[in-house]
Amino acid sequence: MALRSLAIRKAIGLGKSVGLGLRGLQTVTLPDLPYDYSALEPAISGEIMQLHHQKHHQAYVTNYNKAVEQLFQALNKVDTSTVVQLQGAIKFNGGGHVNHSIFWKNLAPVHEGGGEPPHSSLGWAIDTHFGSLEALIQKMSAEGAALQGSGWVWLGLDTEFKRLVVETTANQDPLVTKAPTLVPLLGIDVWEHAYYLQYKNVKPDYLKNIWNVMNWKYASDVYQKECP
């Protein structure tokens, strides 16, 4: 019994040094959009942006915080089976938060550079790996359209081989679940909630129009950070 509380105290000590902040569990918050809900029209309607941000993303944030809170308690009680059981909710909601946080930055209104093709090193890398920007767009749109169910389509950078890749992930799995060396440059949400109210089941139209508000500047910045 004493050994156990000693072990917990040791763990807490370790936790303090790692900065877990045990007195106040760190929670995540819903990030603000860098533009108005209607700023991406006509590519994505204001109604969708508002629901997507205020309801869906908020739900991921709320549920992630709840799951992490429960995880924290289970860890303290050394309740291993609950810890394992919570992984599904953490992956789903945490992934949802991670993915959508990137997504909002991936998009920009036309008057702020949305849709402007990438230049400099990212543009060059795209031409090298895919032949042309059109080829990349074609590939991503095709993968997005072919995705069954819910998921994301990504333009990623393999930091190990310094190579651009197009990947899809299911549900809210972040890109790192495909390979730990992948860094997302651009992600397109192909869950139905991302387009259904406006495009109904015509997913290809959504995938065609979203390129008009794609924020290549963000992708370029991430790319240049990883490949200076």
Next chain:
Amino acid sequence: MGSVTCNPLAPPSTHLLLNPSKIPKFCHSRRQLHGSQRASKIIAYYGLKTPPYKLDALEPYMSKRTLEVHWGELHRGYVEGLNKHLAKDDVLYGYTLDELVKVSYNSGNPLPVFNNAVQVWNHDFFWESMQPGGGDIPKYGVLEQIEKDFGSFTNFKEKFIGAALTLFGSGYVWLVLKREERRLAVVKTSNAINPLVWNDIPIISLDMWEHAYYLDYKNDKGTYANVFMNHLVSWNAAMSRMARAEAFVNLGEPKIPIA
């Protein structure tokens, strides 16, 4: 109630003659393109079954608009995709839709036709799992079996709605009769998977893909699931499916209800 019209003339493939015991449940119709005299190369294998009610009959719980898009465009798209696949590959010729789903699932390594086949099956089943004036509670054998396997109807309802709310991503929630365990269970499946592939017998399904509820309820899955249980689910359909299932699964001595 299907919209498939039967052409009893000779089947175009010899495969059917090898299995005279198989009664084909599908029919072939040849479409004439642009009024030309030559038969078109497209052979329709399956037709789009209309739901057993008018498209506005489920209002206000499921709008006519939802039915128009969900059935008229999405479901229709799956049927057309299925027929396109079948036109290419007559090894799959001669199967009923149930059999096609199980065969193309291929024990977890699905053939390309699986997705379209199973989604056609899923949607046929889903429309028939609902009725205008649905909801309420089941009666007789279905109710008894539910009470036996879940404790109470309320418990079952909670489990069913709970499953709908904890589904990650797209999928379906099923009330299914498990063959091995010989009992009812609530099962949730991802994307288009269907309990048929595990040899279980579906009794009721709820489509939890966002396209099923987004136009009417936006992100409010909870209200949608509750409305389905309270106002849409067809216990009549469940009753006839249970009756059929009991021909395959021995649930014990029948208790003849008194009047």
